[in-house]
Amino acid sequence: MWECPKCKRKFKRTNQDHYCGAAPQSIAEYIARQPEEVRPYLFQINETISSALPDAVQKISWSMPTYWKKRNLIQFAAFKKHLSLYPGPEAVEAFAQQLQSYKTSKGTIQFPYDKPLPIDLIGEITAWCGKKEGK
Numbered sequence: 001m002w003e004c005p006k007c008k009r010k011f012k013r014t015n016q017d018h019y020c021g022a023a024p025q026s027i028a029e030y031i032a033r034q035p036e037e038v039r040p041y042l043f044q045i046n047e048t049i050s051s052a053l054p055d056a057v058q059k060i061s062w063s064m065p066t067y068w069k070k071r072n073l074i075q076f077a078a079f080k081k082h083l084s085l086y087p088g089p090e091a092v093e094a095f096a097q098q099l100q101s102y103k104t105s106k107g108t109i110q111f112p113y114d115k116p117l118p119i120d121l122i123g124e125i126t127a128w129c130g131k132k133e134g135k
Contacts, residue, residue: 017079027058027065034078041083041117045076048119052126073129082110085122087129095125 001010007020024030031042042065049067050058053074056067064077064086075086082103089107092099098121103110109125111117 023063024060026060030060030063030065038078038083038113041111041113042076042078044117044119045083045085045122048117048122049074049076049126052123053130056130067126069130073132074126082112083117085109085111085125087125090132091125091129094128095121098124 001012002014002016003010004016004018004020007018009018009020011018024033027046031039031046034042046065053067053069056069056073059066059068061068061072061075064075066075067073074088074091077084077086086108092104092107092109096104099109
């Protein structure tokens with residue numbers, strides 16, 4: 001077990017990503033708490049999602065930026081080497097062809113920081129999630 005030296009929480013993995021203390025209260029606060037070199041990616045993805053889902057409620061859920069309308073439509077989170085997008089398993093399956101060059105798992109897509117974000121693709125996935133909301 002690894003213990004965070006700041007908050008004393010214990011984790012199975014050494015140097016586990018987590019929030020020490022209270023979760024952020026807004027997406028802007030979430031982004032502000034991230035390392036400076038990661039923030040441009042977060043601003044880009046947040047702007048893309050916000051533009052594609054203008055009527056969605058922006059909130060923090062599970063300590064992650066979340067766009068919500070009757071349910072969580074899409075979420076994102078920063079990690080040490082990548083940014084994760086959580087559009088759900090149906091979206092990952094629907095866009096599997098376009099996501100071949102990215103690491104995916106059930107409902108998650110990882111975008112490494114050493115590559116430009118595929119903004120158009122993220123916008124398409126987000127819009128798809130918004131359309132699925134009503135069904």
